[in-house]
Amino acid sequence: MITVENLSKHFGPKVAVKNLSFELKKGEVLGFLGPNGAGKSTTMRMITGYLPPTAGKITVGKADVVDSPVEAKAKIGYLPENAPLYSELTVQGFLNFIGELRGLSGADRDKAVSRSMDLCHLQGVRHQSVDTLSKGFRHRTCFAQALISDPEVLVMDEPTDGLDPNQKHEVRALIRRMGEEKAIIFSTHILEEVEAACSRAIIISGGEVVANGTPDQLKKKAKGAGQIRFQVAGIPASATKSDLEGLASVSSVDVNLEEENMLRGVVVPKEGQSARASEDIFKYVSSKNGLLQELAVLEGRLDDVFREITETSV
Amino acid sequence: MNSTARHIWTITKKELRSYFSTPLAWVLIVVFLLLSQGFAFMFGGLLEYQNASLAAFFLYIPWIFMVFAPAVGMRLWSEEHRLGTMELLMTMPISPWHAIVGKFLAASVIIFISLLLTFPAWITINWLGDPDNGIVFAGYIAAFLVGITFLAVTGVISALTRSMVVSFIVALFICMGMIMSGWPNIVSELDNWIGGLGQKVSQLSVLTHYNELTKGIVVSTDIIFFLSVIGFCLYLTAVILKTKRA
Numbered sequence: 001m002i003t004v005e006n007l008s009k010h011f012g013p014k015v016a017v018k019n020l021s022f023e024l025k026k027g028e029v030l031g032f033l034g035p036n037g038a039g040k041s042t043t044m045r046m047i048t049g050y051l052p053p054t055a056g057k058i059t060v061g062k063a064d065v066v067d068s069p070v071e072a073k074a075k076i077g078y079l080p081e082n083a084p085l086y087s088e089l090t091v092q093g094f095l096n097f098i099g100e101l102r103g104l105s106g107a108d109r110d111k112a113v114s115r116s117m118d119l120c121h122l123q124g125v126r127h128q129s130v131d132t133l134s135k136g137f138r139h140r141t142c143f144a145q146a147l148i149s150d151p152e153v154l155v156m157d158e159p160t161d162g163l164d165p166n167q168k169h170e171v172r173a174l175i176r177r178m179g180e181e182k183a184i185i186f187s188t189h190i191l192e193e194v195e196a197a198c199s200r201a202i203i204i205s206g207g208e209v210v211a212n213g214t215p216d217q218l219k220k221k222a223k224g225a226g227q228i229r230f231q232v233a234g235i236p237a238s239a240t241k242s243d244l245e246g247l248a249s250v251s252s253v254d255v256n257l258e259e260e261n262m263l264r265g266v267v268v269p270k271e272g273q274s275a276r277a278s279e280d281i282f283k284y285v286s287s288k289n290g291l292l293q294e295l296a297v298l299e300g301r302l303d304d305v306f307r308e309i310t311e312t313s314v
Numbered sequence: 315m316n317s318t319a320r321h322i323w324t325i326t327k328k329e330l331r332s333y334f335s336t337p338l339a340w341v342l343i344v345v346f347l348l349l350s351q352g353f354a355f356m357f358g359g360l361l362e363y364q365n366a367s368l369a370a371f372f373l374y375i376p377w378i379f380m381v382f383a384p385a386v387g388m389r390l391w392s393e394e395h396r397l398g399t400m401e402l403l404m405t406m407p408i409s410p411w412h413a414i415v416g417k418f419l420a421a422s423v424i425i426f427i428s429l430l431l432t433f434p435a436w437i438t439i440n441w442l443g444d445p446d447n448g449i450v451f452a453g454y455i456a457a458f459l460v461g462i463t464f465l466a467v468t469g470v471i472s473a474l475t476r477s478m479v480v481s482f483i484v485a486l487f488i489c490m491g492m493i494m495s496g497w498p499n500i501v502s503e504l505d506n507w508i509g510g511l512g513q514k515v516s517q518l519s520v521l522t523h524y525n526e527l528t529k530g531i532v533v534s535t536d537i538i539f540f541l542s543v544i545g546f547c548l549y550l551t552a553v554i555l556k557t558k559r560a
Binding site (some may be wrong): 045048049050051052070071073074076078080082084085086087088089093097098100101102103105129142145 | 325
């Protein structure tokens with residue numbers, strides 16, 4: 001649905017986006033992560049045709065964003081950062097205006113406007129002027145605007161920014177639901193959002209892609225991912241430690257707490273042998289008639305990955 | 315309606331709604347009427363003229379529009395920059411030209427309504443005497459052209475800045491320059507300085523072409539002058555909007 005090839009953007013001497021390439025298919029929700037100033041918004045503005053790229057190519061559907069902007073823009077619903085709105089219009093007036101610009105008229109327009117107001121729970125404020133709305137409602141009005149034409153592609157710059165926890169939850173659920181039949185790309189700072197809504201995530205830093213994969217794949221990149229936390233009782237601790245270290249699948253053992261008949265710590269397995277190592281530990285302890293009080297393969301945490309990747313590359 | 319006309323009309327409609335949903339347009343129109351009628355009757359001595367005409371009214375029009383048109387047009391693009399809605403507008407599946415023309419038309423409608431509402435003066439002179447209504451009509455066309463030319467100039471300036479105040483003041487000064495360059499005192503001063511310079515410069519002045527038209531001599535060159543200034547300004551607006559994004 002969206003193909004981005006070697007995309008670059010320079011603002012004078014400053015390079016905002018450097019040689020960015022990725023692809024997004026229908027049915028995918030792509031989370032766009034990165035520290036502030038990483039080039040997320042700039043990239044989204046180029047995809048939506050607001051900023052012309054310095055180099056590279058963006059295709060939406062079959063339309064090239066630079067060569068046939070009107071065709072490309074017709075396929076994209078866009079929620080810009082900070083949810084800009086025309087303050088003098090009412091919610092309905094604003095949505096009608098956007099609907100007409102998107103080529104809807106008459107009954108079709110009314111139906112589309114009413115549908116997007118339903119999706120974003122705006123029916124109660126439809127006749128209210130936009131500048132009297134609270135931040136959450138303003139945000140949802142702009143969100144509704146992006147959905148009016150039921151576009152094949154949704155591009156959203158921090159869609160949950162400024163919402164309360166319930167609204168955030170709702171927006172994520174909405175994104176996940178719509179993601180089944182659309183191609184969605186959204187940026188965020190909130191990592192739990194990526195796990196909650198995305199089928200794939202890209203981390204960019206300094207205008208370049210530094211990681212690209214499913215949330216699970218990314219989590220495995222965290223330091224400590226795949227390590228095994230354990231607690232054993234009922235067998236002598238010192239012997240257990242050296243025996244565990246001797247297992248073929250184990251590379252080392254870090255002990256946190258050692259008593260006479262109790263050992264707690266973390267096993268670092270050999271590369272890619274996490275499952276094997278936990279099996280070996282289980283078998284060893286049961287062969288010695290010990291009591292395995294805890295055995296857990298640690299998942300990486302996305303914010304650890306984020307911090308490690310983006311800190312090293314800045 | 316084809317899609318171009320429909321998009322332009324959508325923009326025009328929305329702009330007009332914005333104008334009239336705030337007091338801005340109402341206040342401006344009332345002030346325009348007070349000023350234009352006040353000047354014509356008090357300083358222009360409209361009623362003391364021995365012949366029935368609106369010459370006293372048309373005399374002050376360019377000067378009033380010099381302030382009025384920038385006040386009407388200052389928000390056209392500055393407001394979009396300020397609210398951040400430019401990003402929304404420029405990612406809609408329309409050509410930037412639709413927005414440029416649509417906004418210009420909406421502001422022109424304000425100028426048109428303002429002039430239309432001066433009809434009591436026209437009724438008065440027709441009641442008191444027997445004016446040449448052809449000349450009056452030509453005067454109104456000239457006035458409208460000056461108004462929308464100043465609007466087009468204001469549009470260029472407001473595309474440059476997010477501050478309405480800045481766009482108002484800068485546009486006002488440019489419009490003033492476009493009048494002054496045809497003002498007899500300045501023209502003769504320039505002629506004294508370098509022979510023929512004043513005459514050349516005055517050919518570029520709005521005032522020169524306006525005066526020709528209000529005499530009732532509708533010459534196509536004068537109309538073409540106004541239309542080409544407008545066309546150039548709209549083009550310049552498009553260029554500015556594009557380079558501002560790049």
